[in-house]
Amino acid sequence: MPKEYSSLISELREKLDSCTSEHDLANIKSHYLGKKGVISNEFLKLRAASSEERKILGINLNTLKDEAQNLIANKMSKLSSAEDSNEKIDISLPGSNIRLGSRHPVSLTINRIINILGSYGFETVDGFEIEDEFHNFDALNIPDSHPARDMHDTFYVSDSKLLRTHTSSVQIRSMLSSSPPIRIMTPGKVYRSDSDPTHSPMFHQIEGLCIDEDINFCHLKSLLTAFISELFGRDMDIRFRPSYFPFTEPSAELDIKFNGKWLEVLGCGMVHPNVLSNVKIDYKKYSGFAFGLGIERLAMLQYGITDLRMFYENDISFLSQFEGLK
């Protein structure tokens, strides 16, 4: 390589050594290799050279160009790797905060139930919490003298008005205002004068009602069996046993086996003909079933909550455990 070329290369080396940024490097590159750069200019000499000279000059020029390109490329990779290491991040640091909130476990449980029953055609109906005796008791075949009223320790707000003891009152209103076929579910707050570690004076219930022609006990069993396994996400050990509710006949209770013990989770039965007559539905033509369950009890089973009071203390440390659940 001619001397002038060697000095050109060493000049380039010096410049590269003192270069610290990609920006400067880009300038250096264009100074030597750009369209009007030093090396590009040298190539112009080829035109004036004889064919003999051109051969040697060509080889030399290409060597010069390759050398320069290599040096610049090396510097480039050094620079970029250096810049990389400056910005190497600590992956283990936490990400930016997005604070999620939560739905209350009672609402989560209600939503799950509504979604399951909704897929069987049940629609949600809301109703009054302050009710009268007709809708809460009489229409449901619970006359004043009936011992079953003792099962409901009722809060009264006036001589005739009370806090509903179950959401069955909503079913009565629905049956009075519409005609079969009926498929409804009634989630909501209910009130009973009872307070201890397993009872709260206010709690939540959801009840279901299905009235149509030719609805029978086997339909009820089928729906509830499917409902329980969908709710718990697996087949559960369940049993139906005879029970008593004034508004259903026959009446049954559904128990689930948990840790070897049977737990009562749901009451159900075929709607009592007196109830149907009370709401002006022809019980000779239509039949139906109803069922009801306490939400808190189910939520306790699902999430392993042992103290009912947790639900109403609303400690954020408790609530935030349900973050992001639907």
Added chain:
Amino acid sequence: MKISLNWLKEYLGNIKDNDELISRLTSMGLEVDSVSKQKRDTVIDIDMTPNRADCLSVMGIARDLSPIYKKKVLMPKISKLSNKTKSHVKRVNKKISTAYSILVIKDFDNSLITPKNIADRLELCGISQINFIVDVLNYVMLEIGQPMHVFDKDKLNGALDVRFARKGEKINALDGNQYTLTADIPVISDSNGAQAIAGVIGSDNSSVDTNTSSIIIESAFFNQNLIRKSAKKYRLQTESSYRFERGVDPYLNNLALGRVMHIVDQYSQVKNHMFNSIVSKPISTHLGKYIKMDISYFERILGVKLSNKFIINTLSYLGFNPIIVKNKLKVSVPSHRFDISIAEDIVEEVARVYGYNNFTEIPLPPTTLSKSKISKNNTSKYLELLSSQGYHEVITYSFLPKDSQKLFMSNTSKIEVLNPISEDKSEMRVNMINGLLKTAKYNISRQNSDIKIFEIGKTYKKHKDNSVSEENVLAGMISGVNYPLNLKQFQRKLDFYDLKGDLMSIFQNLSFNQSEKISYLSNSCQAVISQGRKPVGLCGEPSLSLYKQFGVKNKIFYFEIYIDLLKLNQKVTYEPISIYPKIYRDLTLLFDSKISSGDIIKKIQRKSFNYMINSRISDIFYNKNDFGNDKKSMTLELVFQDYSRTLQDDDVNTQISMVLDFLEKEFNAVLRK
């Protein structure tokens, strides 16, 4: 109710598998609560439903199991009662009792020690021992279900009178209390006055003790409703009233006396007894009742066809008298079954024995409801959005402490619970803020001072005409800081604008208007939330007195939205997008500091300048020295775009000068240079 397994097996005959028997009780509807071994016997605690009065005895339970084991229930051994007497009872009011018998035993020794087998069983069943004859009566009650009462004959003055109490008449009851009676309370009296509240409790004055040597045992059927009233009125639930108000077999009273006599004969030398059945024409609504039904009714309700033979056998074992003629079933209701009155009751009897778990499952047919019937107005989407914005859902009690709502409204509009469980749950909430403030306070005191919570629930109001109404309210509260301390994000205290921003992002078309009328919110920070022109909620900071009432010192911002009033249907229609560039212009102007920024933007938008697609306030700046107290500098960011071409500077400049003119005319605004 506790019963002894050995005793039960005496009535059912030879049964080997105890576990099977116990599980059968539950499958028949007599739910076994617990089982425990005691004294070479097993105690079974049964959770009896209120309709099954017939199973409040060993014999009754055995009878209910008889169709399972296909064994007729054995009858207890009884002594024949003779030597009829006419004396000792003066009168029986038939409204009170329609079957009334007595057994009189003189030369009786009540100092006898109660035989061990009787004492043991009473103990197993949780009945305390009193003295020989009382223990025998309790034993027979547990065995066959008839409550009885015994008087010390020598302590009585004259013959018994079954009558209603005289108003103000007093009785010193066996529980040690004195009760003042009213004219609707049935009593058994002698010429001195009431000696028992009929079917409920006896008097101390005529009670038997170990010195008693002459007794009158009463065995009767009392009017259920009257007993229920007495028991309820004096809050006296005795073994006797518990059974009578649920229904004791009206034909049982003489059998019970025969059984008592048989046991007494076994353990003491009674020379003679006298028996008198004063009235014996029981009246009860279910007596002599027949139920007629189609056999097909079983399948209609149960979904499964049962054989006629199974139906007949089951009902016969349970004491019914079934006959089937041409697919019609006719059954008489036995005297012990107060709970049977319609065909469905008969269906349940047969279904219980068939076993609920043995019915197959038939899938519910698809719904025949029309889609339009299924409502769609669902708020749950908004609750999901709130929780994804960092809000935790809480549920607080609908009832609040007495007098805790004074700040909200006059006493006439709140609804009080007449029989509250405690003072702190005695009035229905008229507002959601109480429950949320209490929750905030609770969490702050537990070192959770960063709070974002919401609740959906009802508020309750009483109106002038005494009618009540309920309203669905979504309410929430924020307090504390935006983020926990961290490397990336700037930490600051949450403020009103955080709350407003959250609400604006979740609900559509909300507007916030300054207010001063909400008494429980701070005057300097309160707003009415509207959708269109309709007020649908409010928000702001609690008033000082509310902060004080709850002892909260941290800054809190609150909102409530009346969800019933809110229009939630959000229909999305696509709008075309312009492909031409946007032009951004910033204008900084001086405004009177009283002018609200929302007003400026609203008016600019309403004026709809050409090409202007957006306008917002990007900066607000106060400077006393430069432009005084009554002015503020605001920067407006205006965005222009056209759908058909790229806008030129001239296009925008024309609009900008129109905007400046407009702002000068409308607000006296001056462009800052």
